[in-house]
Amino acid sequence: MKILLMTLKKRIERFSDLAAIPESWELVFADFETDTRKLLTIGGDADVIFADAMQPVRKKLIDAMPHLKMIQSEGVGYDWIDIRAAKEKGVFVCNNAAANSKAVAEQAVLLMLAVLRRTVEGDRMVREARQIEAKSNWSLEGIRELWNCHVGIIGMGAIGQETAGRLKGFEAKVSYYSRHRLPEERERELRADYLPLNELLSTCDIISLHLPSNAETKNFINLNRLRLMKKSSVLINTARGEVVDQDDLIIALKEGLIAGAGLDTISPEPVRPDNALLHLPEEISERITFSPHIGGVTEQAFKKMHTFAWTNIRRVDEGKRPENIVNGL
Incomplete structure (x- = not known):
C-alpha cells in the first residue's frame, strides 16, 4: 500500500499516530504541490491519496494513477476533489464528516x-x-x-x-x-x-x-x-x-x-x-x-480526523468498503 500525502508532512507527524501505521505501507509526501507532473513523479503509483481539504485533486492526476483506489479528504470538505472523475474511474472519495x-x-x-x-x-x-x-x-x-x-x-x-x-x-x-x-x-x-x-x-x-x-x-x-x-x-x-x-x-x-x-x-x-x-x-x-478559516483546525479536530483517515485507509488495504463515501460509489 502506497499513500500519496498531499498535505503538510509536519501536520501528519504531529497529529497522526505513525507508530500505528503498518510498516508495509509506503508514505510519500507532496506537501502542497499542485503540479500534476510533479505529483505523478512523487507518487503516481500510489493506491491512496490523502489530501488537505483545500488541496486540488484534479482529473488529470486521477486518470494518470493506475493503482488509485481511494481519495481521502483530510477534512470535511471535498469540493476541491474532482469527484466525477473519481467516480468514472471507480475511485472512492471519502471525507471526514462531522469530525470538526x-x-x-x-x-x-x-x-x-x-x-x-x-x-x-x-x-x-x-x-x-x-x-x-x-x-x-x-x-x-x-x-x-x-x-x-x-x-x-x-x-x-x-x-x-x-x-x-x-x-x-x-x-x-x-x-x-x-x-x-x-x-x-x-x-x-x-x-x-x-x-x-x-x-x-x-x-x-x-x-x-x-x-x-x-x-x-x-x-x-x-x-x-x-x-x-x-x-x-x-x-x-x-x-x-x-x-x-x-x-x-x-x-x-x-x-x-x-x-x-x-x-x-x-x-x-x-x-x-x-x-x-x-x-x-x-x-x-x-x-x-x-478569521483565517481556522474553525475546524483545532488540535482535537485534527487528531480525530487523522485517526479516522488512517482507519479508512486500512479498510481499503484489507479489501473492505471505506466509510464516508461522498461520490456515490
Missing part, C-alpha cells in the same frame, strides 16, 4: 460575540490609547448581548446542531432552516424551532451559515436574501466563501442592509491581496470580523 463539528461550532459562536462586541475594532482602539472614546461612544450606541438575540441557523447538519447546542448555554433563541427538518424530539433537545427560509432571514438578529459548498449553494446568500434581513442583523459564515455572493455582501454593508458580518472564510482561497472585501472604506471594514 464541535470546533466549527465554537468558531461560529466566537464570531457572533466578536461582531456583537466589536472585538477587533475595540482591540485596535485600546492599542491607540482610545479606550475611553470607545467605551463612551459604544455605551451610547448600544452593545447587544447574545442571549437577547434570535439566532437563525441555515443548514442543520452536524455543525449546525452543535452550534445550536452551544447557544443553549447563552440562552439565545434559536431557529433553523434546512432541507430536511429534524425530528421533533431533536428540536426540543436543541431548543430550536423550524422556520421557512424567508421568515428566518426576516426575523432573526444573527444568521449563521452551515451549508456545504456545491452548485446548489453557490451564492446562496445573495442581494435578494440580504434585503430580507433586518438592518440590525449580522451574517456569520463558517461554511465556505462560495455560499455568499461577496459583491452583494459588500453592497449590503455599504447600503446598511445589515449591520455586520463575521467571516471565517471568503472566496477564493487562498485569499488574494486584491479581494474586494479587504479594501473597503474603514467605516465599512470595521463592521466585518475575519
Whole structure:
C-alpha cells in the first residue's frame, strides 16, 4: 500500500499516530504541490491519496494513477476533489464528516460575540490609547448581548446542531432552516424551532451559515436574501466563501442592509491581496470580523480526523468498503 500525502508532512507527524501505521505501507509526501507532473513523479503509483481539504485533486492526476483506489479528504470538505472523475474511474472519495463539528461550532459562536462586541475594532482602539472614546461612544450606541438575540441557523447538519447546542448555554433563541427538518424530539433537545427560509432571514438578529459548498449553494446568500434581513442583523459564515455572493455582501454593508458580518472564510482561497472585501472604506471594514478559516483546525479536530483517515485507509488495504463515501460509489 502506497499513500500519496498531499498535505503538510509536519501536520501528519504531529497529529497522526505513525507508530500505528503498518510498516508495509509506503508514505510519500507532496506537501502542497499542485503540479500534476510533479505529483505523478512523487507518487503516481500510489493506491491512496490523502489530501488537505483545500488541496486540488484534479482529473488529470486521477486518470494518470493506475493503482488509485481511494481519495481521502483530510477534512470535511471535498469540493476541491474532482469527484466525477473519481467516480468514472471507480475511485472512492471519502471525507471526514462531522469530525470538526464541535470546533466549527465554537468558531461560529466566537464570531457572533466578536461582531456583537466589536472585538477587533475595540482591540485596535485600546492599542491607540482610545479606550475611553470607545467605551463612551459604544455605551451610547448600544452593545447587544447574545442571549437577547434570535439566532437563525441555515443548514442543520452536524455543525449546525452543535452550534445550536452551544447557544443553549447563552440562552439565545434559536431557529433553523434546512432541507430536511429534524425530528421533533431533536428540536426540543436543541431548543430550536423550524422556520421557512424567508421568515428566518426576516426575523432573526444573527444568521449563521452551515451549508456545504456545491452548485446548489453557490451564492446562496445573495442581494435578494440580504434585503430580507433586518438592518440590525449580522451574517456569520463558517461554511465556505462560495455560499455568499461577496459583491452583494459588500453592497449590503455599504447600503446598511445589515449591520455586520463575521467571516471565517471568503472566496477564493487562498485569499488574494486584491479581494474586494479587504479594501473597503474603514467605516465599512470595521463592521466585518475575519478569521483565517481556522474553525475546524483545532488540535482535537485534527487528531480525530487523522485517526479516522488512517482507519479508512486500512479498510481499503484489507479489501473492505471505506466509510464516508461522498461520490456515490
